[in-house]
Amino acid sequence: MTLQLPLVSGVSNTTLLPGSTITISGQYFNPALANNQVLLDTAVLSVISVTPTQLVVKGDNVSMSDMGNLTVKTGKDLVTVVQGNYGVYKYLTPKNNFPGPARFGATAVAIGGNIYFGLGKSQVTDYALADWWKYDPNADKWTQLASCPVASYIVNSFSIGTKAYVGMGSGLLFDNSFWCYDTSADTWKQIASFPGTYTIFPVCFSSDKYGYMIGGSQDTPNALTNTNDVWRYNPVTDSWQQTTSFPGLPRGQAMGFTLNNKGYVIGGAAQTGGSDPYIADAWSFDFATETWKQLSMPPQYVARSAGFAFSAQNKGYIGGGLVTDEGGYPYVYEYDPVADSWTLKEKVFAPIKLFSASVSVNGIGYIITGEAYFGWYYAGSQSFFQFKP
Known part of the structure; x- marks a missing residue:
């Protein structure tokens, strides 16, 4: 039998999700199943059925x-x-x-199995936003809540118990004010201002008792200067206290997550004075002792800033981020705290690589809005992704 060049007249879907299939319609497909091969870019898909006019493929086998x-x-x-x-x-x-306005530089926290998300810089108006939303993963539903009293983006945030804490950032006001959102009452209340130097781009995480701010870039008279200061917020006394300094290089725009009663700080941008300011190191912070430990050296490509990070199913994940002055890095790495090792896990295509908001709920990571390439003006997206290891 003489075979002809295959002709494709249609594809049932442009997106192939886990567990799903797409059908390729056309002519002159090989009637022998094993003799048909379908690639999506470089990924080899599985052909599960064939007729001379139809191929059905799935992608569950891709790495x-x-x-x-x-x-x-x-x-x-x-x-x-x-x-x-x-x-x-x-x-x-x-x-x-x-469903809200496209943006970058928003923030998200997880409380009671829900995601609380908002603020950021609008793609349309280029102004700071104050809106605040709840996402219920079980119902797959967004609900708009009471807006934050102050519009801002690139804010510092964490959650303790049933409350979210948001402060500083960039917007109309560049001050040290902090606000507390009560999920049970849908209300905002101003709390004690941050007593240190105005700081943006720290890593923020929380234990079950305290919120922490690690490093970041401080607003000094001549320029933004990176710091390795660590501050602890106590919601019972509504007070801030400086604690054990971060032992690594001072940095801003590092990535962080919490896992098994520890906070983690990964990468970031240092003021090295060279052409490559991005740092490839990783540290853990024990909430019980407030002590730091340097972890195994990550792959060089973990040297990035402004990416997303979260923990899920007893592993940590970092993705996206800046590795040049403009480009967003398209990969996700997995950290195993038991083996103290790093593994390349996933690739990213959507505009969530930079200045997105990320959080995890019930073993699933979520990445919301952000950018594909660096842009400070009229930038952002409405993209919403989940990461399920």
């Missing part, structure tokens, strides 16, 4: 997400390429877009 053209091979020199932005997803999968 990580990919995006690009579809290539159909039915024999030697019988290759057809379908141009387009086709995507196969592994761990990081898209959800319906966030």
Whole structure:
């Protein structure tokens, strides 16, 4: 039998999610299942059924997400390429877009199995936002709540118990004020202002008792200066106290998460004076003793800033981030605290690589809004993704 060049007349979907299939319609597909090969960019998909006019494929076998053209091979020199932005997803999968305005520099915290999200800088108006939302993962539902009294973006935030704490950031006001959001009453209350130097881009995380701010960039008379200060907020006394300094290089825009009663600080940008300011190191902070420990050296590509980070299913994850002055890094790394080791886990395509908000609930990570490439003006997105290891 003489085979002809395969012709593709249609593809049932541009997105291939875990557990789903897409159907490729056309002519001259090879009737022998094993002789058909379908690639999405470089990822080899599984062909699960074939007729001369139809191929059904799935992507559960791929090692990580990919995006690009579809290539159909039915024999030697019988290759057809379908141009387009086709995507196969592994761990990081898209959800319906966030329903509020597109933005970057927003913040998110997890409280009581829900995500509280808001603020940021509007893509449309280029002004700071004050809106505040709740996302219920079980119902897959967004609800708009009482707005924060102050519009801001790139804020410092953490949660303790049933309350969220938000402060400083950039906007109309550049001051040290902090605000507390009560989830039970849907109300905001101003709390004790941060007593140190005005700071942006720290790592923020919390134990069950305290909130912490680590490092960041301080507003000094001549320029922003990185610090390794560590501050602790006590909600019982409504007070701040400086505690054990971070032992690594002073840095801003590092990434952090909490896992097993410890906080983690990964990467960031240091003021090295060289052409490559990004740091490839990792540290843990024991909440019980308030002591620091340096972890195994991450891969060099973990040297980045302004990416997303969260913990899920007893592992830590960092993704996206700046590795040059403009580009967003398209990979996610997994940290195993038991083995103290790093593994390349996933690839990122959506505009969530930079200045997104990230958090985890019930073993699933969520990344909300952000950018694909660095832009400080009229930038942002409504993208909403979940990461399920």
